[in-house]
Amino acid sequence: MTRVLIVGAGPAGIRAAETLVAAGLHPIVVDEAARAGGQIYRRPPEGFTRPPENLYGSEAAKARAVHATFDALVAGSKLTHLPQRSVMALRAGVAYVLGELRQEIPYDRLILATGATDRLAPVPGWQMGGVYSLGAAQIALKAQGVALGRKIVLAGSGPLLTLLATQLVAVGADVAAVLDTAPMTAQFQGGLRMALARPVVTLRGLRLRAALGRRYHAGVALERIESDETGPTAVIWRDARGRVQHTGCDMVGLGWHLRSDGTLADLAGARFDWSAAFSQWLPRADPLGRAGDGLYLAGDGLRILGADGAELAGRAAAIACLQDLGLPHPNPAPILRCLARMQRFAHGMARAFPWPSDMIRGLPDTTNVCRCEGISAGELRATLPLSGPEANRAKSLARVGMGRCQGRYCQLAGAEIIAAASGQAPEDVGRLRAQAPARPVPIGAWLAAEEQREAE
Structure with missing residues (x-):
């Protein structure tokens, strides 16, 4: 068979x-x-x-x-x-x-x-403990019934941002703010297309959004995440009118769709x-x-x-x-x-909740881009005279994409930074090539399999 x-x-x-x-x-x-x-x-x-x-x-x-x-x-x-x-x-x-x-x-x-x-974009301060992806926060909620914080700020864009916020509110979690980088004009234009294709699903999303009330803010600009030795303490952001806002928290969830x-x-x-x-x-x-x-x-x-x-x-x-x-x-x-x-x-949906390329391209040099390896935007930019605007060569020199996630979380942001610094489009920078093993492998398990085979 x-x-x-x-x-x-x-x-x-x-x-x-x-x-x-x-x-x-x-x-x-x-x-x-x-x-x-x-x-x-x-x-x-x-x-x-x-x-x-x-x-x-x-x-x-x-x-x-x-x-x-x-x-x-x-x-x-x-x-x-x-x-x-x-x-x-x-x-x-x-x-x-x-x-x-x-x-x-x-x-x-x-x-x-x-x-x-999760599709993640770096934010100054996001490398600190207590900053999670939206997907990780949702896994904790579904698998164990746990909210990963006492006072939560969720930021990014896309349907998961709203869905997770309403799920957390429904179980009694304190969601202090939901910060969406997508402007309302984009959401309206993309939302019309969504409604024409799947009106019931679009209406369901609008109802979830309405349930968040004044927690939800559209068209924001994320400035930084402040932390101390215990984890996040606040998110500093600008509202759609450009006014600086300070929202205290002890957990931050980030994500820009998938x-x-x-x-x-x-x-x-x-x-x-x-x-x-x-x-x-x-x-x-x-x-x-x-x-x-x-x-x-x-x-x-x-x-x-x-x-x-x-x-x-x-x-x-x-x-x-x-x-x-x-x-x-x-x-x-x-x-x-x-x-x-x-x-x-x-x-x-992609038009309604766009990837924040301009935000990423303008990140300060001190911003951590690769959380696994602790590589900053400045360190990545500094490799370009030697690597040129090619993702895999930049990876080999700067180590962005060499860590545990193998570029799953930093590849897209890294490409934006390389593209901006070299005057290229992200697609011209190229994609990081996958290689086995697909994830970090405990060497003991691999060796145990070889020993078992030899014994047989």
């Missing part, structure tokens, strides 16, 4: 698995979490008592449906689920997977549903193109998600279309796989029509 490996058990991976099982295949699903659901439908540990309505809000019914689908497939032995494992490398039809020990999983077809990471995680797609041989609309590199694929011979991409790792779009993209990728195998498959036309509508919505 054809061996199909799915990486990721979020909405895209789950729907891909469901579609393959319906066609008579038995896929293997590898996921880093202990329980399937992905980030948007992340499940708390067993025995957690908070109801789905508190965890997922208006999306509780969808979360239940996705969870139930996957649980039924596992219970019926229709697929092989390998939780708490990470794919670290891909080579010649073999996935190198690390859990407690290393495994090597051969495959004939590969569906990557790896999701997205960035597709293309690390494994890169290792699998996918090509990438710069998207001016989304201000990031996105993998090249056909409408169903084909990105190469036997390689299929789905979900936010391909295009940032949200949970509903991820479910559809998962089905589309599985259909492409079935087509290539010559097996019966559902008609993809209705799925493609829905995905086109969601793509229009996503373009409107």
Whole structure:
């Protein structure tokens, strides 16, 4: 039987698995979490008592449906689920997977549903403890019911900013301010496009925004985060009229929507193109998600279309796989029509909540750009006479992108700084090449796998 490996058990991976099982295949699903659901439908540990309505809000019914689908497939032995494992490398039809020990999983077809990471922009002072990404704050809330601060400031732009703020307020957290760098003019222009494509979803977002009341501020300029030995103490910002504001806090969450995680797609041989609309590199694929011979991409790792779009993209990728195998498959036309509508919505969202390129390009030299390695904007700029305006050469000299996150959080900001200093466009700076292992690997686990193999 054809061996199909799915990486990721979020909405895209789950729907891909469901579609393959319906066609008579038995896929293997590898996921880093202990329980399937992905980030948007992340499940708390067993025995957690908070109801789905508190965890997922208006999306509780969808979360239940996705969870139930996957649980039924596992219970019926229709697929092989390998939780708490990470794919670290891909080579010649073999996935190198690390859990407690290393495994090597051969495959004939590969569906990557790896999701997205927070898209972060540096702010002076953001390197201090107590400054988190919005995604990290949401994980803590969903997985453990924990608000990561007693007085919270959330800053950035995009739907997650508003969603997380309302989720924290709903559980009684003290959210002092929600600071959106997107001006209201951009939000209005992009919002019209969003409303034309998905009016119900747009209206739901407006209701969440209204619930925040005077906590929410649009068109702000972030000056700096002040801290002491205990963590953040205040965020200094300018409102839309240019007036300096001081908001006390002990936790800051930052995020500018999402960035597709293309690390494994890169290792699998996918090509990438710069998207001016989304201000990031996105993998090249056909409408169903084909990105190469036997390689299929789905979900936010391909295009940032949200949970509903991820479910559809998962089905589309599985259909492409079935087509290539010559097996019966559902008609993809209705799925493609829905995905086109969601793509229009996503373009409107990108216009409504733009990436703050001007803010990044004007960062002071003292601002930390790479939190992993502690590299400042000035240190990155100082490499350009030797490296030239090329991201990978600048990385080798300045070490921006060499740390634990492997450039996931600093690559886009670093490209903006290099581009501004050299008079180039960000796409001309290039993207950092992915390399195995995809994440830092405990050397003990790797050696233990070798010892076990030798013993056998």
